[in-house]
Amino acid sequence: QKTWRKLTTFGCSYEGLKTANQAQLIDMQKDLEFEYVRFQGIFAEQMQIVFAVGQYNWSRVDELLDFLLSLKLKPFICLGYMPEIFASGEKTVAHWRGNITPPQNMSDWTQLVEAFFNHIVERYGINNVSTWYFEIWNEPDLEGVFWASHQENYHQLYKATFETVRAVAPEIKIGGPSVSHMALDKSDWLNHFVQFCQLNRLQPDFFSYHIYPELYNHIESLEKSHLTTRKTLGPDGCCELVDQMLPCVSKLNVKEHHITEWNMSACWGNKVLDTAYLGSFVAYNAIALYDKVDSLGIWTFSDLFEERGPAPSTFHGGFGMMTCEGIKKPGYHVLTMLNRLGTDLLLRDKHYIVSRSKQGIQILMVNYVHFDPLYVNGDMSAVDLVDPYCAFNEANNKQFEFLLDLNKGEYRVSRYQLNRKHGSAYDDWKKMGSPDPLSEEDVSELKRTAYPKRIIETFQHEGDVLPIISSVPEHGVELVLVEPLDINCRQRTNQS
Numbered sequence: 001q002k003t004w005r006k007l008t009t010f011g012c013s014y015e016g017l018k019t020a021n022q023a024q025l026i027d028m029q030k031d032l033e034f035e036y037v038r039f040q041g042i043f044a045e046q047m048q049i050v051f052a053v054g055q056y057n058w059s060r061v062d063e064l065l066d067f068l069l070s071l072k073l074k075p076f077i078c079l080g081y082m083p084e085i086f087a088s089g090e091k092t093v094a095h096w097r098g099n100i101t102p103p104q105n106m107s108d109w110t111q112l113v114e115a116f117f118n119h120i121v122e123r124y125g126i127n128n129v130s131t132w133y134f135e136i137w138n139e140p141d142l143e144g145v146f147w148a149s150h151q152e153n154y155h156q157l158y159k160a161t162f163e164t165v166r167a168v169a170p171e172i173k174i175g176g177p178s179v180s181h182m183a184l185d186k187s188d189w190l191n192h193f194v195q196f197c198q199l200n201r202l203q204p205d206f207f208s209y210h211i212y213p214e215l216y217n218h219i220e221s222l223e224k225s226h227l228t229t230r231k232t233l234g235p236d237g238c239c240e241l242v243d244q245m246l247p248c249v250s251k252l253n254v255k256e257h258h259i260t261e262w263n264m265s266a267c268w269g270n271k272v273l274d275t276a277y278l279g280s281f282v283a284y285n286a287i288a289l290y291d292k293v294d295s296l297g298i299w300t301f302s303d304l305f306e307e308r309g310p311a312p313s314t315f316h317g318g319f320g321m322m323t324c325e326g327i328k329k330p331g332y333h334v335l336t337m338l339n340r341l342g343t344d345l346l347l348r349d350k351h352y353i354v355s356r357s358k359q360g361i362q363i364l365m366v367n368y369v370h371f372d373p374l375y376v377n378g379d380m381s382a383v384d385l386v387d388p389y390c391a392f393n394e395a396n397n398k399q400f401e402f403l404l405d406l407n408k409g410e411y412r413v414s415r416y417q418l419n420r421k422h423g424s425a426y427d428d429w430k431k432m433g434s435p436d437p438l439s440e441e442d443v444s445e446l447k448r449t450a451y452p453k454r455i456i457e458t459f460q461h462e463g464d465v466l467p468i469i470s471s472v473p474e475h476g477v478e479l480v481l482v483e484p485l486d487i488n489c490r491q492r493t494n495q496s
Contacts, residue, residue: 003290004282004338007076007297008034009261011305012096014046015039016064024302024326029071032335037068038076038260038297040138041098043083043112050083053108058119065120076260076297078135078178079161083112091148095309100148102157109157110164117168130171135208135260136161137176141183141190151189155196162202175206178260181241182216183209194251207254209245210261210299213237230378235370238262238285242292257292261299263319268308270380271317271388276424276475277369279330283477284368286338287353298331313436315426317388325443327425330477333418333452337364337479340416352400360483367398367472388426395474402468409486411461413468418452419476425450458485 008028015021016039025037043049047060068075081098086108089101103109121129139146140154147154158177165174183189197204213233233240242259249257264281265273272278282298289296303311303318314323321332341364342357352365370376375383375391382390420427428450429435435442472478 001290002339002341002343003293003296004286004298004335005032005034006295007036007038007258007260008032008073008301009038009297009299010301011039011307012041012044012046012094012098013039013064014041014044014060014096015304015306016068017060018304020324021302021304022067024304024322025068025071025073027326028301028322028332029073032332032339034073036076036133036295037073037301038078038133040078041081041096042077042079042116044081044096044098045084046096050085050112052085054111054115056112056115056119058116058123061116061119062123065124069124074132076133076135076258078138078260079113080137082109086112089148091144093146094307096306100146102149102153106156106160110160113161113164114168117165117172121169126169126171130169130173133173133175133206133258134165135176135178136174138178139180139210140177141179151192155193159196159200159202162204173205175204175254175256175258176208179209181209181211181245184241184244185215190248194248197252204252204254206256206258206294207245207249207252208258208260211238211241211259212261212263212266213241214265214267216266232371232376232378235284235368236288239288239292242289256294258295258297259289259293260295260297262296263299267317268319269317271315271383272391273317273319274315274329274426275388276330276418276420276427277388277392279334279418279423279477280366280368280475282331282334283338283364283366284350286334287348287364287366288350298335302326314438315429323425325438325447327443327446327450329426330418330424333423334477337416337418337452337477340479340481351398354402360481361404363400363402363468363480363482365398365400365470365472365478365480367395367474367476369393369395369474392474397471397473397476400468400470400472404466404468404482405464406461406466406482406484408461408463409484410458411466412456412458412481412483412485414481414483415455415470416452416479416481417455417472417476418478419473421473422453423451 049056082101084099086103087099087101088104091101093100136158165172215231217230300319302322303320303324311324322328341362342355344356346356347354355362369392371391372393425446468480470478
């Protein structure tokens with residue numbers, strides 16, 4: 001199950017209407033073919049929906065959904081924010097100024113929700129809409145950041161929204177609560193949510209949350225340039241967070257389990273996000289998590305992301321898999337490599353996975369190197385002042401050897417190598433002398449050259465065992481495709 005291919009993400013709904021974002025979505029979808037795209041703020045003021053109680057304009061919503069569906073991207077919509085005309089306060093979040101206060105009158109909110117769902121069912125048909133996903137609010141556990149009230153008020157919003165959607169069409173997938181992983185530090189928050197759902201007979205269709213393998217001192221607002229990182233979790237931190245969430249999933253008795261935001265850091269401006277490390281992080285965790293969850297949505301698809309406002313430079317430590325100019329980062333390239341895996345699992349370990357398809361055998365290897373003790377314990381000064389690779393101690397190449405029991409015949413072995421020398425746009429930019437800003441020629445060169453190295457060998461295999469040997473450098477990922485060219489060999493490969 002290619003969990004990493006299920007879901008991609010962007011920030012607020014109106015961003016999906018911008019020409020530059022749409023161009024990058026089109027480019028990405030040609031390569032990666034995601035099934036769903038998740039975004040917040042479908043009721044944000046920029047969507048110009050609410051003119052008065054009971055008076056709505058859906059033209060921008062239609063424009064956005066039509067565009068996404070034209071790319072074969074199904075919506076995964078996080079319901080919010082509160083229209084200002086309904087809001088009980090003025091507290092907002094992010095550069096897009098989404099209102100995060102409860103409604104003055106719950107009936108105004110539920111009337112909007114009912115009208116929205118009636119509209120999309122009428123326009124797109126229940127057979128289509130019932131395959132989409134809808135979360136109720138974003139990170140309501142972060143009180144004062146994404147929710148300007150108490151948990152009890154969120155429960156009332158959740159219940160009213162849930163029951164309104166069920167009344168429109170019970171087959172629509174409604175869930176959430178789209179909490180941050182920091183809800184685990186507030187165990188009562190999750191327990192109270194589960195108890196509330198059970199007491200009120202609310203059965204969500206799915207459970208969703210966000211994981212970043214970090215712990216923080218305090219989050220006052222997103223307007224600060226950096227979160228204060230207290231500690232970075234160990235190399236298996238993402239798995240540990242998923243395992244800690246599983247009891248909540250089992251209590252809710254949901255059928256699906258979605259991670260709707262995921263990255264190595266939630267600190268916008270952390271320049272490690274631009275490095276080759278991100279490729280190894282994505283590969284290492286995709287291997288570990290693909291059969292634990294139903295989706296694994298990297299936050300975000302592009303640095304064209306306006307939560308904190310415009311990006312100050314190309315390599316500024318943005319969350320995206322592409323820069324604002326559309327230069328593909330290592331995380332993007334790793335997804336193209338992961339997508340080459342077959343659906344038949346042969347072997348898996350922390351640093352590799354071996355699969356099979358009709359085309360042959362696929363081997364993905366990763367040399368994941370974790371952070372040094374200074375970075376782990378929150379000292380990021382060297383990353384900010386010197387170089388993001390200061391977050392790591394030097395590590396040796398990791399050696400791999402696989403023995404494939406194959407019939408004699410002609411084979412093609414294709415190797416795709418992603419590391420600091422091949423496919424890391426940040427490292428190529430450093431070799432260029434770190435020009436800032438980038439010229440059009442610089443951007444064009446990085447788009448053309450920052451790709452994994454491809455090595456192809458065709459040969460006649462004479463023995464019973466074919467050795468595949470690789471030496472993968474630190475932060476590196478290598479994909480090896482072994483394809484039989486003779487029909488008899490192909491049959492043997494598929495059966496053995």
